[in-house]
Amino acid sequence: MSSLIRLELIRALRNRKFLFFSVIYPSVLFLLIAGNADSTTKVDGSGLTVPAYMMVSMASFGALTAVLMGNSERIAKEREGGWVRQLRLTTLPGRGYVLAKTAGAAVVSLPSVVIVFVVAAAVKDVRLHTWQWFALTGSVWAGSLVFAALGVALGYLATGDAVRPITMITYFGLSILGGLWIPATTFPGWLQSLAKWLPTHAYAALGQAIEQSRAPHTADLAVLVVSFVVFAGGAAWLYRKDTLKA
Template sequence: MNTVVMENAAMLHQVNSLRAYVLEAKYEFLRVLRTPAFAIPSLLFPPLFYLLFGVLLNRGNGAAAHYLFATYSVFGVMAPGLFGFGVSVAIERERGWLALKRVAPMPPGAYLAAKMLMAMAFALIIYAMLAAMAAALGGVRLDPAQWLLLGAIAAFGVLPFCALGLLVGCRANASASPAIVNFIYLPMAFLSGLWMPLTMLPQFIRDIAVLWPPYHLAQLALAAIGREHAGSAAMHVAFLVVFTAVCFAIARRWLARAG
């Protein structure tokens, strides 16, 4: 009898924990969606940039349309991770929201898990917008498996930027965090060859490109659509996994001491 009661209690606890994760993710997504300062730039800038540079300025250039579709998919997923963590965590930490979350009756990992799921959802929305534009206006033609693979890369590729954003959010104050994130976001995109092929950039930029997460994610994206790329998929995945794990480990220690 006691065993049955304990099993039922354990099952109920798991159901309640799962429900807490789902609700936290749902409300985080709605909160961000209702924040125009985050939602509008994150959702609209990558498609608008692709429309300008990938479609209008390279009309009839299929190679450019395919290349920029892959790299702008990477550019698009950077924002939800960097801003969704780097700015929102800084604001919530400064306002005491993190301290309230610690004493709330919810699983300890629900706060970060909800933000990661929010970032992944935004990444998929951005990718879907870019994919529709690339197919309808850019002349991009891919196999169904390639569309799906690139979508998966976009969804999971946001995680390194969540980790990097969390590092910023754990240290920067609310007023400084947007400037710090922008200082990371735009230069890193340029130095990784997201706006133009690295072959068009100076040699020293090509030499240091391997230091940036967007470069490795872009190479995976280019490989997924059958375009010329550098290095092996295993090397790029290993870099991104290690980078994400290290950033999350450091941020976790900082977050534990954050007020």
């Protein structure tokens, strides 16, 4: 299993296009969105400045990109290419394959989170306590496991040709409706009510709670836990179903 994990890490780090969109793109998008805002302009209803609010949103977006986009399409293509079937002939357990995929995506997601934080602190003068920086990094990185499970599920749900549009719709839908690109507090009332049930909204809310030095809302934690159980359970069921077909 360790050999497969190393292979996945090497493949992820060699994919320059994937690295750009998962590591560099979120920082660029942060500068574009927060570019004209100063350190005193606040997001209505959040109590946070625009740079601080969007820093967490874009760090979450970067981690989401790495684990969701990285897993789904690659798994679908490996299924069609016979690579997964070959691995099943070895002693590698099924959970080992999923773990290797998650580890490869997690390694890429961490730099994307850290780079957004560095850019926000250096360019937009975002200032937090040391413990907040560490807590933010840990929560955003750990929270990405929810979407890693979703990426695995999508990889087993669709074929190589169909997985990209399905993943893109899911990816942009969760990002936009969850308030990662535009603060959810600016949405109409009915859309704000919908956003609160999305895991991306709860995901970013954890980081925003750390920025405000308060405990996260129980509802946000519940949404993330339930989402992870649903996504991981779906991934496990689809994996077993795919195994029976092989």
